[in-house]
Structures are given as C-alpha cells and as structure tokens.
Amino acid sequence: xxxxxxxxxxxxxxxxxSMTLQCTQDMNHNYMYWYRQDPGMxxxxxxxxxxxxxxDKGEVPNGYNVSRSTTEDFPLRLELAAPSQTSxxxxxxxxxxxxxxxxxxxxxxxxx
Amino acid sequence: TQLLEQSPQFLSxxxxxxxxxxxxxxxxxxxxxxxRQEPGxxxxxxxxxxTGGEVKKLKRxxxxxxxxxxxxSLHITAAQPGDTGLYLCAGVTSGTYxxxxxxxxxxxxxx
Numbered sequence: 264x265x266x267x268x269x270x271x272x273x274x275x276x277x278x279x280x281s282m283t284l285q286c287t288q289d290m291n292h293n294y295m296y297w298y299r300q301d302p303g304m305x306x307x308x309x310x311x312x313x314x315x316x317x318x319d320k321g322e323v324p325n326g327y328n329v330s331r332s333t334t335e336d337f338p339l340r341l342e343l344a345a346p347s348q349t350s351x352x353x354x355x356x357x358x359x360x361x362x363x364x365x366x367x368x369x370x371x372x373x374x375x
Numbered sequence: 376t377q378l379l380e381q382s383p384q385f386l387s388x389x390x391x392x393x394x395x396x397x398x399x400x401x402x403x404x405x406x407x408x409x410x411r412q413e414p415g416x417x418x419x420x421x422x423x424x425x426t427g428g429e430v431k432k433l434k435r436x437x438x439x440x441x442x443x444x445x446x447x448s449l450h451i452t453a454a455q456p457g458d459t460g461l462y463l464c465a466g467v468t469s470g471t472y473x474x475x476x477x478x479x480x481x482x483x484x485x486x
Contacts (some may be wrong), residue, residue, distance in 0.1 A: 267417075274429075277434075282462075293389050293471065296473070296474070297443065298476070303464055303479070303481065304478065304479060305476040305477050305478045305479040306418070306465075306476040307476070308473050308474065308475070308476075311472060311473050319472075319473075321473055322475075327459050350468060353417050353418075355417070357406075362423075363408070363410075363420040363423070364418075364420065364465075364474065366417025366419070367416055367417055368417060369416070
C-alpha cells in the first residue's frame, strides 16, 4: 500500500495562476481532508469529504475548491493564486472521524 | 471559531529532562489526538483519547484527557534527542467530522 500520495512535491506559481494539487489514497477510506500549514504553525482545515460526492468547507476555504468523484481521489484547486496561499499543503485520509488520520508527504507551494 | 491552544510554543531541554505540553480549549471534544511531525513530513499519530480523565502511556510518553474533555496534556519522561519534533493536538467535537488542530509545540532535545 502506498498510503496517501500527493503531487507535486514543490511548485512555484505566479500571482493569478491556477493549479490543482492531487491527492490519492489506496486505503479505501471514506474521510479525506485538505490542510494548510504555515511556517512553524499548526494545521488549518481547508476542505473535507466524508465520502464520494460529498464535500464541505473547513476553517479556511476561501480561494480553494475541491471535488470528490471517487473514493480514492480528492484534488484541491487554486483558481487565482495569491501570495497568502504560500504554504505547505497536506492531504489526509481516515476510516472515520474518530480514527487516525494518515497524512501525505505534503506539497510546498510558493506564490510570487 | 474553535481554538486549541498549546503551551509552551517552544521548548528546548537537555537529554534526560522531563517535560509537559498542554492543549487547552473552551470547547468539549468527543476525542482528542496527539501527533508528532518531523521536518518535511506529515504528522504521525501518537495516541487517541476519548474518555474524560483517561490516561494512556506509550513508553516514556503519558497522555491525559481532562475530566471535562476540554484539555489534554502530554508528559515525556527522560526526553531523548529522538523526541525532537513538532507536537500537535487535534480535537473532534460531537456531531462534526472535522479536526481542529492546536497551535503546536516545537520541542528540541539536546544531547
């Protein structure tokens, strides 16, 4: 099992550009999450999903969109990149809301 | 907005010392988790506590969930350099599916 995989590992964007951060899990987990982590800080929830076709906003959803067409994939879309979106993005999955979250290795995004 | 505040923010200690990290909130949590994160990696789960007053031990680490399920502590006995990392608490409130993460405690254990 690969667990949770994220691509790309690093990306530099110009202001106003768009991109999609990919996240795939092979553990058949229903719950998936996107977080951002600013330097030296904890994680802030952007969006989450409790199953295919169901998504909901977290603490900091502005500027982002998600979709969940399959159990395995949970891509995060940035439409108009802004410097405030410079961060490390982590995707996670879990079998329920009370169980362990398994995290991907993260995507380091810089917006200049 | 729910907040989970951790203290201290930073801690630098010598190998062999003991330490306690605190995680506090005004919200009641159904369960609370502690994670450790190393540079360049995602967080890894250490423990989950679900019952008020619960105490769990993981080798030299002792975790406690407050009686009112609003706070938690992590105690490390005889810290080692391998304990160095960012410690994060995360709570789930009843009826929700989303975790709220704490502000983090960055621990450095010097040999």
